[in-house]
Amino acid sequence: MSWEAVARKDFQDAVRSRWLWVLSALSVLVFAGAAVGRLYVGGGNQQEAAAILRGFLFYLKQGTAIIIPLTALVVTYASITRERESGTIKLLLSLPHSRDDVVLGKFLGRSAVVTLPVLIGFVVALLALLPAASGLDILVYVQFALLTALLGVVFVGIAVGVSAAANTNQQALVGAGGLFAIFWFLWNFFVTGVNRAATDLFGLSTPDQFRLRLALKILNPIQAYKTLVDSLFMSDLEARIRMFSMLFGMIPNQQAARALGPELSPAFGDAVVLAAMLLWLVIPLAVGIVWFREAEL
Amino acid sequence: MTAIELDGVTKRFGDVTAVEELDLTVPEGEVFGFLGPNGAGKSTTINVLLDFVRPTAGRVEVLGMDPQADSVAVRERTGVLPEGFSTYDRLTGREHVEFAIESKGVDADPDAVLDRVGLAGDGDRKAGGYSKGMAQRLALGMALVGDPDLLILDEPSSGLDPAGAKEMRDIVREEADRGATVFFSSHVLGQVEAVCDSVGILRDGKLVARDSIEGLREAVGTGATLEITAGGVTDDDLGAVRALDGVDAASTDGSTVTVQCDSEAKTAVIGALEDAGVAVEDFSTRESSLEDLFLAYTEGEAPSDAAGDAAEGVDA
Structure with a gap:
């Protein structure tokens, strides 16, 4: 070949x-x-x-x-x-x-x-x-x-x-730099924005809002990586809850814990998160x- | 069998037409010189053959295949010395050749290839330190790997000294003797004259001549080149000259007028210039060379017909 x-x-x-x-x-x-x-x-x-x-x-x-x-x-x-x-x-x-x-x-x-x-x-x-x-x-x-x-x-x-x-x-630099900025700085604004719009439109319950936000967060390859690393030391559920935490994940978010627990849906399991990362490999x-x-x- | 066939090929870049309605056939086994001044569309034509760019209109066949659909198959049988390329600065000359050998999936000795193109002893140097001429030799070596059926060489002599240009011609001849078709472009006639079976002259994206070297020689054999020293001549003044019987082409650089014509038309040319108000200071004539004909095709007013017609009406 x-x-x-x-x-x-x-x-x-x-x-x-x-x-x-x-x-x-x-x-x-x-x-x-x-x-x-x-x-x-x-x-x-x-x-x-x-x-x-x-x-x-x-x-x-x-x-x-x-x-x-x-x-x-x-x-x-x-x-x-x-x-x-x-x-x-x-x-x-x-x-x-x-x-x-x-x-x-x-x-x-x-x-x-x-x-x-x-x-x-x-x-x-x-x-x-x-x-x-x-x-x-x-x-x-x-x-x-x-x-x-x-x-x-x-x-x-x-x-x-x-x-x-x-x-x-130059185009490539702008493209690559832009994507990096989106993943690092803008993604959470995007997550918040989509969540707000969806809530207004469909009147999502609080647990549904968290699930939507989690799904969108997982689609960010950097956040997917971080939560997969966390999964090495803690349960899937804990690792996903950390994605909503403040201060680099040191303080767990109680609301998220209530919305996503006590059993984590398989839709947010490690395998799915890994698949989301691989999607970013294949699509671009x-x-x-x-x-x-x-x-x- | 034809090695290359272009049928009504047009290539536009935005508003600019680089190649227009080009019909060209190169039979297998021929050494074909593709001539024309810089910017005439030679490289664009070659880039179409290699699928670097896609034609706006027209049909292209290389070795009986469509270069777009069967791009890899075409390049498996074609050795290419592209125009405007550069080497991988951090790789050595030998690594370049090895890459070509691996890419073409053939068995060849990289040192023999380097030796053939005059780079023996430079194989371990990084290509980033090569001169333009050495890079040109290296790319030729890569093109020769695998004994391709077709060689496409875009301005192969650029960057080479006269000795290097001769070595290049020797290699072209060897490849032709082996049975390969060679298609190479140049803006200098001298480099193709000695090795080509036939030439095509491209100007402003159009083929203005297609003939064998012998045919071109016959065309110019009896013509004359008239050089007239006269100040302040504009292209408009030459209209009357071009209208004369027996005049093939006329051009001026402001201080000298160059006219390709039959020998007996000389007096009429001088007369026409003086009638146009030009003060002729001096003039000289010499027998036309192929170079003159080439320059007439590429610099002056383009003749309307193919090169063969230039011989008509000449009896001097």
Whole structure:
């Protein structure tokens, strides 16, 4: 398959960029920092040490939730537009690659570029943790690393889609930056607005309002990631309730707890949240592929 | 079999018509020179063949296939040296060739390819440090990988020194001997004259001539080029000259008037200029070369008919 060749070439090319090394260093620092911190603070008591690790990851996720999408977008937004602006795309498409394969190959190549630092950071942290690790700690850590890598891949998919659909670097930058701003700053306004309109129109009950808001929140890949990480330490229900909390999820929202509990509907389970994240992987990529088919180079 | 067939192809970018109603057939095994000044629409035509852009109207066939529907299949059998490309700065020359080999799914020795295009010894250098000419050689090497049935080379000599341009021509000849069809564009006639079986001349998006090199040579064989030194001549003054019998084309850069004509029309040309109020300071004549004919086609008033007609009525 021809996307393999494109992906390998793209990775080979991107891996020599200084960006990857900056990212790796940052990622090692973040992950290993958490691990080392755990060793320092955690005493001999296994139970207490595990709690400290959870505490670290709980706050670490606030950092990864902003750093990983941002780096994925920065590393990827120009992946196709820069080739078009510089003219390397002509060299690439003079060879027998379909345009679909170019987009898919870019996605795979850049996914490797973004996930590699995360996994390196994770391995370094694991080595630091090993001396005092319990089985549970390591499992949580592996899941956390995989979820974080998935968050990176999802945003690579979004950025490759944007880059394929855009005609210039500038358009791609505006598109990628705009999406990031929407996910980070505007999404909750959107959730509130839709909820208010729906309540006015259909007279939703309070529990229905919470369910609607939760469904909309889950559709934000960053919020989906955070709540999936929370699910590693707590029940699905608790993790979903935290999405309505203030102060980085430290104070649980009692109203939300009453509306969503005592049993969480399977419609809001981890599998559904994961599916919502994957939707953000597939849809922008598909849109980008279709637009790029029509592009004039 | 035809390697390339264009049938009424038109390409517009907004209000600008880059190529208009282009009909062109290149038979298999031919070395075809696609000539024309910069901006005539040569690259647009090539981009249509490669599916980089889609025609506004018309039908295109490359190696018997539709370049849009069977884009990958066309490029599997075509080696391309594109125009306005750049290399991957962080990859070495050898990695570029290896990528071409992998992409085409063939078995080839990257060093042999580099050696053939004169880059032996530069394979381990990053392409970002290559000169324009070296990048051009590298892209040619990538195009040659897999012995394609068709080579499409867009301005292959640009950035090359005369020795490099000769090596390029030698490679084109070798490829033609192997049986490949070669379609290459240039704005300099000298580069195609020596290797091409036939040429087409494109001007303002229209094909103004399509002939074999021999045919063109016959066309100019007996003509003359008249160069007249005269200040302040405008294009309007040349109208009377162009209307004369035996005049193929006339152009001016303000201080010199260049006229392609039959030998016996010279006196009439000078006379017509003087009648138009032009003070002729000096003039000289020489036998026309292919270059003159090419310039007449691409710079002066476009002749109405194909190149073969230029030979008519010449008896000097």
